Amino acid sequence: MTETRPMSRSSMSRSARTDLAISLMLIAAAIALPFLVDSRYILGQIVLALFYATIASQWNLLFGFSGIFSLAQMAIFAFGGYATAMLCFYFGWNVWAALVPGALGSVLFSLVVGLACLRLTGVYVALLTLAIAQTMYLLIVTDTECFVMVGSVCRQFTGGAVGFARFGDLGTRALLRAQWLVGNYAIIAVLFALTMVFTYAIVKSPIGLAFRALKDNPGYAVARGVNRFQAQLLVFGISAFFTGLAGGFYAAHFQAIGPGVLSMSQLMFIIAIVVVGGVGTFWGPLVGTVVLVLADELMRESGEFRTLGLGLIIALSVVLMPKGLVGRFGDLIDWLGRRRASPDSPDSKPAASSIVQSPTPAGK
Amino acid sequence: MTDVLMAILVAGFTSGALYALATVGLSLVWGSMGMLNMAHAAMLTLGGYVAFTVITSLGLPVAIGFAGAIVAGALAGAILYFAIVRNLLQNDKSTFEANVMIATVGIGIALENAILLTYGGQPLKQPVSIAGALRLGPLTLPWQNLLIIAVVVVMMVVVSAALGRTRMGRAIRATAQNRDAAQLMGVAVNRVYLQVLMLSGALAGICGVMVSSMTQLSPPLGNDPMLKAFIMCVVAGLGNLPGAIAAALGLALLESFVQYALGARWGFPSLLFVVIAVLIWRPSGLFGHAEIRRM
Numbered sequence: 244m245t246e247t248r249p250m251s252r253s254s255m256s257r258s259a260r261t262d263l264a265i266s267l268m269l270i271a272a273a274i275a276l277p278f279l280v281d282s283r284y285i286l287g288q289i290v291l292a293l294f295y296a297t298i299a300s301q302w303n304l305l306f307g308f309s310g311i312f313s314l315a316q317m318a319i320f321a322f323g324g325y326a327t328a329m330l331c332f333y334f335g336w337n338v339w340a341a342l343v344p345g346a347l348g349s350v351l352f353s354l355v356v357g358l359a360c361l362r363l364t365g366v367y368v369a370l371l372t373l374a375i376a377q378t379m380y381l382l383i384v385t386d387t388e389c390f391v392m393v394g395s396v397c398r399q400f401t402g403g404a405v406g407f408a409r410f411g412d413l414g415t416r417a418l419l420r421a422q423w424l425v426g427n428y429a430i431i432a433v434l435f436a437l438t439m440v441f442t443y444a445i446v447k448s449p450i451g452l453a454f455r456a457l458k459d460n461p462g463y464a465v466a467r468g469v470n471r472f473q474a475q476l477l478v479f480g481i482s483a484f485f486t487g488l489a490g491g492f493y494a495a496h497f498q499a500i501g502p503g504v505l506s507m508s509q510l511m512f513i514i515a516i517v518v519v520g521g522v523g524t525f526w527g528p529l530v531g532t533v534v535l536v537l538a539d540e541l542m543r544e545s546g547e548f549r550t551l552g553l554g555l556i557i558a559l560s561v562v563l564m565p566k567g568l569v570g571r572f573g574d575l576i577d578w579l580g581r582r583r584a585s586p587d588s589p590d591s592k593p594a595a596s597s598i599v600q601s602p603t604p605a606g607k
Numbered sequence: 608m609t610d611v612l613m614a615i616l617v618a619g620f621t622s623g624a625l626y627a628l629a630t631v632g633l634s635l636v637w638g639s640m641g642m643l644n645m646a647h648a649a650m651l652t653l654g655g656y657v658a659f660t661v662i663t664s665l666g667l668p669v670a671i672g673f674a675g676a677i678v679a680g681a682l683a684g685a686i687l688y689f690a691i692v693r694n695l696l697q698n699d700k701s702t703f704e705a706n707v708m709i710a711t712v713g714i715g716i717a718l719e720n721a722i723l724l725t726y727g728g729q730p731l732k733q734p735v736s737i738a739g740a741l742r743l744g745p746l747t748l749p750w751q752n753l754l755i756i757a758v759v760v761v762m763m764v765v766v767s768a769a770l771g772r773t774r775m776g777r778a779i780r781a782t783a784q785n786r787d788a789a790q791l792m793g794v795a796v797n798r799v800y801l802q803v804l805m806l807s808g809a810l811a812g813i814c815g816v817m818v819s820s821m822t823q824l825s826p827p828l829g830n831d832p833m834l835k836a837f838i839m840c841v842v843a844g845l846g847n848l849p850g851a852i853a854a855a856l857g858l859a860l861l862e863s864f865v866q867y868a869l870g871a872r873w874g875f876p877s878l879l880f881v882v883i884a885v886l887i888w889r890p891s892g893l894f895g896h897a898e899i900r901r902m
């Protein structure tokens with residue numbers, strides 16, 4: 244396990260330098276992208292992928308770094324989206340004004356979920372959060388009571404099975420006209436970048452260490468003075484802010500939000516992203532998003548086998564690479580490093596080297 | 608008034624029996640292996656569709672349809688063991704719980720989608736149904752509901768006999784109590800896991816036939832009973848079989864009363880409120896024991 248490897252000062256700074264180099268390359272690529280991509284469809288899919296990556300990174304914060312298997316992630320995302328849409332729809336707010344209140348609303352919602360889960364562990368958390376998300380979905384879909392009349396059409400308070408549409412947008416259409424999609428891309432890319440910076444800061448801070456300690460050994464962490472209740476509520480609240488904010492931006496970008504975001508397949512896609520990328524790794528959600536969105540596009544050719552393929556990818560990647568692509572990549576780097584180091588190491592005599600170089604995967 | 612009350616009670620007991628069957632299958636796997644099988648819903652659906660195929664397309668008698676559902680469920684359990692569980696057990700023990708959940712989620716999606724691709728999305732009628740009702744004075748009991756309750760009772764007796772009286776059952780209970788100790792006493796733990804998954808799959812197969820005979824066959828058929836079975840497992844405490852049956856009956860009756868009193872859409876939310884209340888009061892369920900771990 245890479246976590247248990249003794250971390251010397253030099254290796255820490257090396258990993259920080261690697262992260263910095265990766266981020267700089269990604270920023271350059273993100274700026275270059277709109278100039279390279281002509282197709283509206285591809286740019287639209289990239290914006291969607293950025294939403295997925297944002298949600299996945301926050302679920303990774305919750306599950307990967309803190310070990311809380313919450314299945315309410317899409318519910319929190321939907322809460323942010325609905326809150327933003329409803330503020331605009333019922334009160335005529337500007338979308339930009341409604342985004343932060345929407346995100347704060349989903350933080351509150353997430354804290355309530357966190358409170359309900361406070362005394363639970365492991366699968367009990369998963370089951371309860373799944374039930375909460377499912378209840379939210381059912382209550383929205385089965386809502387048929389008239390709340391307001393729009394023209395001659397009856398509108399339900401929660402939008403019912405249809406959801407909300409035409410409540411405003413991010414203002415890029417008026418500003419950039421034909422290039423509005425590039426404007427939205429820039430906004431969402433900045434949102435994703437902020438989310439990643441924030442997540443990095445959390446993961447590397449003492450709070451992040453407390454989360455990890457609670458995940459690895461709750462009893463020991465509590466004995467060392469980590470407040471479990473406080474930390475668990477904190478991680479529920481923190482991860483909800485950007486998730487809810489992403490929900491608001493999602494509603495604003497598509498100018499619509501409906502109960503579809505709460506469907507099981509959306510949640511599974513997020514989980515698949517994190518699992519394929521690497522649970523508990525900083526870059527995992529991004530890698531997973533790239534791989535799965537690409538796979539999804541390829542499988543779109545074969546149409547109906549898309550969901551089937553997605554399910555098999557999830558199951559296979561758990562079995563074949565428990566630490567995801569990022570973990571496998573780390574194993575590869577370690578293996579190459581050891582191979583390079585072994586000729587200089589003292590026990591590289593022919594007899595012993597066959598043992599040293601036996602292809603045991605690193606981290607076992 | 609008594610008519611309404613009877614209707615609510617009959618509906619409650621029937622769905623309670625169905626939930627109990629689904630819950631026992633889940634709880635058995637959790638209790639002996641610490642594994643939450645998210646593919647249980649798809650296995651339920653599989654059972655329903657296999658029975659449909661055997662009876663309608665092949666024209667065989669209903670009893671063979673039942674047997675087909677049982678065999679298909681058990682086979683699905685065996686495949687799940689060989690493809691997923693066996694490999695995940697070799698990894699770190701601490702990651703098993705979460706990993707197996709994610710992997711079975713994937714299998715569940717794939718299986719549900721495979722059924723959708725094979726049979727199409729339109730609802731089909733499950734041929735296992737009896738028309739008519741038993742009239743006892745003022746009471747009217749549909750044969751269909753009585754059949755379901757009878758099948759579930761028989762299954763419960765079979766399962767409890769299998770667990771209580773047979774060598775296999777002793778091995779399963781020993782593994783559930785303490786896996787390491789059981790292994791040291793010569794229990795082939797891996798074989799026990801295979802048996803448990805097959806048993807739970809067979810139960811899921813029957814449950815699927817019964818659920819679809821009440822409603823209709825459709826690919827997401829198993830999702831609703833499984834979600835409710837999860838809730839009942841949590842209320843009872845995961846892994847507690849008698850508790851699971853009691854919780855299933857109690858919550859199903861509550862659900863039918865709420866659905867009658869407040870409308871159908873509040874049935875599921877009322878279960879959720881119960882589960883949250885129970886978990887705040889007793890975090891490991893009504894009948895569960897708080898786990899004491901040594902560091």
